[in-house]
Amino acid sequence: MRRGLCVQFLVALVLVAARASAQPANSCLTCHATQQDARIASPAALFSQQDVHRERGFACADCHGGNPAATAKAQAHDAAKGYKGKPTGPQIIATCARCHSDAELMRRFAPKQRVDQATEYATSVHGKRLASGDTNVATCVSCHGAHGIRLVSDAKSPVFPTNVATTCANCHADAKRMAGYKLPDGSPLPTHQLADYQTSVHYNALTKGNDLSAPTCNDCHGNHGAVPPGVGAIANVCGSCHAVFAEKFATSVHKQIFDKGCVECHSNHAVQKPSDAMLGVTGKGICQPCHTAEDKGDKGAAAAETMRTEFEQLKAAIDTSHALIARVKNAGIEVSDQELALREAATKLTLAHTEMHAFEPTLVAPIIADGTKIAAAVDVAGQKGVSELEFRRRGLAWSLAAIVLVVVGLALKVRQIDQRRQKSDV
């Protein structure tokens, strides 16, 4: 028995020793962690904390080369052992691509992950400028970080959807860094994209509505292959989410005229919540100055005004019916059918707004007519509800009057029989 226990102990000891010797020695971390210079110490510290590569068994030498088993700096940083030091510019792309473009290797760690980032990057403005020798542009580490890298799905990652805009703005909102860069049309590259984006419906949906599918920079510009969407491509970019609008717009006369597609009316970074007021040639209408109210023969102006009036009429009809139904509902009459119908009418209004992007009033009119018909039917039901309410209250008044009469009659009768009893008692 005791002999058996001793054998088991020795086997366990050998296994532990074997496991300890299997761990690769990493003198990089132990040495760098003790350095006074933060530039040298912090990468090691960051890498030691949460880092997706370290967690999957990668070490400093996998990117920087060198001999992690050596304890002396000269041997550890030996170029003969592949020591590269801190990769810069194109070296960064090559270093990351060594693994991330290797489909066979990546399959072991993240089978679903794409392996064409480096190829895409080469087609981006960043990649092209880097290839031409501009080392000021973004590389992999500019967005993902170099040490302490987190998964894209980690909310603390700089490339998590809610952080992307700020990450891009680290460079793109920096006027000094952007000085000298130009747009394809030759104008200086602006630095107010983030400020504009933060006023948009997309930013609101993403950050306040917690809708992670709402677009941020990379959804329109691409991430690794980031470029400004070119003329003619904008409608496709917006259409990747707003498919029906893009489809309707593709059939419109404006498709031929608007170079910047959707952006002509809705802007790019500062996309605001659209309103009916945008449609038309008066007030806040954005169809002016191309179309004008003064030109009575301007068919576009007339079409815009007609469609806006129809939208406003249907919206007013829905609002009126809503108020009526709410009143009846508050009084206790069941109106779920009417509420459902009003939702249907609101859907018609949305459909009409969508159809409007073809800029053809004859396509909008039948949808508006359907919506108006539904709202009118709800109104009739609402009025019926009001009559029912009046009937109930009248009925209550009459029955209360009858009850009061009976109560008074009973009270008198009780008094009478009480008096009669008292007399008989006497």
Next chain:
Amino acid sequence: MLQKTIDWLDERVDLSEIRHFVAEKGVPVHTQKVWYYLGGMTLFLFGVQVATGILLLLYYRPSAAEAYESVQFIVTKVEFGWLIRNIHSWSANLLVALAFAHFFSVFFLKSYRKPRELTWLSGILLLFLMLGFGFSGYLLPWNELSFFATKVGTGSAGAMPIMGHFLLRLLRGGDDVTGATLSRFYGLHVAILPAMATALVAGHLLLVQRQGMSVPLSIEKKLKPGEKLPQMPFFPNYIMRDVLAWYVLIAVLAALAAFYPWELGNKADPFAVVPPGIRPEWYFLAVFYTLKLIPSHILGFEGEKIGVIAFGIVALFLVVVPFLDRKSLRGERSPVFTVLAVLGLVYLVTFTIIGHYAK
């Protein structure tokens, strides 16, 4: 015509005993006689519940798929269905309120003392049954509020020691509140509880008729030896006053039904997020809020379990109170029990109000 019918009946079944009972039955007249009306009013509302409940049964369908829609149909499409459903809901609440008022009046007047122990026992069981009616009926419209409140309520029953899990599964018809729970609550609400209540009401009324009205101790003590309280004939003097009170109740119910209709809410969705403000009916609020306040663990024991046991002990105390209150049995004042009743009333009112406003 009425006399002819009575005579016709009299020839076939001897009505002399009933006639004698009607002529002889009296109600003592004193300053506290107003409390006598509460029992009659509660009984009247029980009748209203039976009548409106039967009418609702004609259209109600007890399944998770159809219950909500059938109630919706009753209040929108059935002629005067809204009135019947609203009266049933309001009357249920008034009934519980009046049952509590009747219970406290009997407690304060010590009317449970000998020889009325059995009347008290049947009454207290009826009060529990009324709460059972309220609990089971609340789920039947199968709306969001009732669904989640039932989950909480049956969950508390599950905290009972030893038989908690069995009771929870018995009530729910499974581990969770589902269509099976609805079927059980329906059976309970329209068959089991009414059968028990009918038997208990009959027994309670029989005892009241046999023993007559109890005279409060304070009045009884003022009587000189051999002196008797003046009596008022039950028929017609007292019964007409009772009918008058019932008419007032009808007026209140009609006004409530017309001006404060009982909301149906949204259909229950077992997969939906629990909506905010889930709380049981007002008459369970004090218990609900107390259980909420109890820490999760007390001296190593589960807090909720201790709470449920405590309420069980209170219920048991109420059942056996006539046998515990020895002083009133001897015709003496029993201030300890009066103080207990005051404390109970203050606790119920305070915790119900706080529970209503608590988030």
